[in-house]
Amino acid sequence: MNGQVVTITSGKGGVGKTTATANLGVAFASQDQRVVCLDADIGLRNLDVVMGLENRIVYDFVDVVEGRCKLRQAMIRDKRLDNLFLIPAAQTRDKTAVSPQDMVRLTDDLRADFDWILVDSPAGIERGFRNAIAPADIVLIITNPEISAVRDADRIIGLIEAEEKGPGKLVINRVKPEMVRRGDMLGTEDILDVLAIELVGIVPEDESVTVATNQGVPVAMNASSKAGKAFHNIARRLNGEEVPFESLGGQDGFFGKLTRLIRAGGEG
Amino acid sequence: MAATLTIKGIREGLLVSLPEGDWTEISRHLLETVQEQADFFRGANLALQVGERNLGAADLGRLRDALSDHEVWLRAVLTSSDVTREAAADLGLEQALRPERPPAGEELEPLDATLPMEEAVLVERTLRSGHSLRHPGHVVVLGDVNPGAEIIAGGNIIVWGRLRGTVHAGATGNESASVSALDLAPTQLRIAGHISISPARKGAPRPERALVRDGQIVAEPWSPAGGRWKGN
Numbered sequence: 001m002n003g004q005v006v007t008i009t010s011g012k013g014g015v016g017k018t019t020a021t022a023n024l025g026v027a028f029a030s031q032d033q034r035v036v037c038l039d040a041d042i043g044l045r046n047l048d049v050v051m052g053l054e055n056r057i058v059y060d061f062v063d064v065v066e067g068r069c070k071l072r073q074a075m076i077r078d079k080r081l082d083n084l085f086l087i088p089a090a091q092t093r094d095k096t097a098v099s100p101q102d103m104v105r106l107t108d109d110l111r112a113d114f115d116w117i118l119v120d121s122p123a124g125i126e127r128g129f130r131n132a133i134a135p136a137d138i139v140l141i142i143t144n145p146e147i148s149a150v151r152d153a154d155r156i157i158g159l160i161e162a163e164e165k166g167p168g169k170l171v172i173n174r175v176k177p178e179m180v181r182r183g184d185m186l187g188t189e190d191i192l193d194v195l196a197i198e199l200v201g202i203v204p205e206d207e208s209v210t211v212a213t214n215q216g217v218p219v220a221m222n223a224s225s226k227a228g229k230a231f232h233n234i235a236r237r238l239n240g241e242e243v244p245f246e247s248l249g250g251q252d253g254f255f256g257k258l259t260r261l262i263r264a265g266g267e268g
Numbered sequence: 269m270a271a272t273l274t275i276k277g278i279r280e281g282l283l284v285s286l287p288e289g290d291w292t293e294i295s296r297h298l299l300e301t302v303q304e305q306a307d308f309f310r311g312a313n314l315a316l317q318v319g320e321r322n323l324g325a326a327d328l329g330r331l332r333d334a335l336s337d338h339e340v341w342l343r344a345v346l347t348s349s350d351v352t353r354e355a356a357a358d359l360g361l362e363q364a365l366r367p368e369r370p371p372a373g374e375e376l377e378p379l380d381a382t383l384p385m386e387e388a389v390l391v392e393r394t395l396r397s398g399h400s401l402r403h404p405g406h407v408v409v410l411g412d413v414n415p416g417a418e419i420i421a422g423g424n425i426i427v428w429g430r431l432r433g434t435v436h437a438g439a440t441g442n443e444s445a446s447v448s449a450l451d452l453a454p455t456q457l458r459i460a461g462h463i464s465i466s467p468a469r470k471g472a473p474r475p476e477r478a479l480v481r482d483g484q485i486v487a488e489p490w491s492p493a494g495g496r497w498k499g500n
Binding site: 151153154194 | 312393414416490
């Protein structure tokens, strides 16, 4: 196997990086692909909590970097999906415990055994972010339909372009179709106008995400939930499938859908 | 007034070439220039071309401290004098620009020293949030200038795309500078000492040019009929 490293980042905090990482992991794994999720948010780990694997942690990523254990020993297999693994972050250290070179070296070791290596980046643009994007083949930028999140996403795109990792692919998370229709929330077009990168997913706001997160069961385990379905579609698009963008239950009819398709596909 | 300084935008910041003459006088002239054009210089990294002058660490240190009072950071001193080079090294200043660049002092001279403000840079990409572009001459962008990005130019600014960030044309005090864009909707627009913000737009975007008229910044639409700006 020759796995791809996907770094999930956003600049702004709280837009859903960790949720997206966990759910994409579940989506890829349920499509029979081998996935490992790597929590690069050292010092503020929570991917393990979202995936419901917190109580199984023995070794963490910093232990691997500092040679206290083998890479395999730090990998935790998911309770439900045999193809899904987690490498947790250290909680007691900070970002300086890992260097960009460490990230590249360790992810290179993982490429042989996995189809996808998903790296959950910390918020911000400092060391932790630099670490997270260092090994990336694909940078997935998560944003919300809010001006501040879009502004930060734009900054991130500028930074990854400077690192020649760009321009990245975009996921718009927590969209409320009702509010967009009333003109109270930025629409997909408004966001793409500014960011001008390839859109790979629109995830609707869905209360079941909060419920699922608190239970440590990623919402994508339940493929019938709206958000879960959106994450499955993102995974399929990253696999190269052409998947039409899901209707968000809006009443924008044929032309609205057509615009979305053209917007999503016709971007260079 | 002493012989003029030449200022050139480089990747690292600004390259200032000092003319021949008495050091005390020239360095005072530099500080006056920095003070007069504070908007343009503030926050800039400076590389100083001092020619073959012999300068001690005390001379350079004093200048560095004086510049830093204006939030201008002396980073490099380019010279052909060994004495000056040692002094610069003692102060931890660079003595060359980045190695991949052409040798200092030759190709870095302005194309035409008599027209230092006539140079333009062409930027063939979108300037995203957090990006700051500073150039003593004109700036032309083929792409968008997103909110959170800024351009500070001594001359005119032309954006072949959407202008949403902050721009400052004529930042060295040139009131006749202008800002043109296909979609002129900057967060803030400054020309010389004037400041304006974009009014809420009505209708579809159209090419416009902003300039100072009667002490105020006004935006004029480009008219395809005459192939020229309305005000001309």
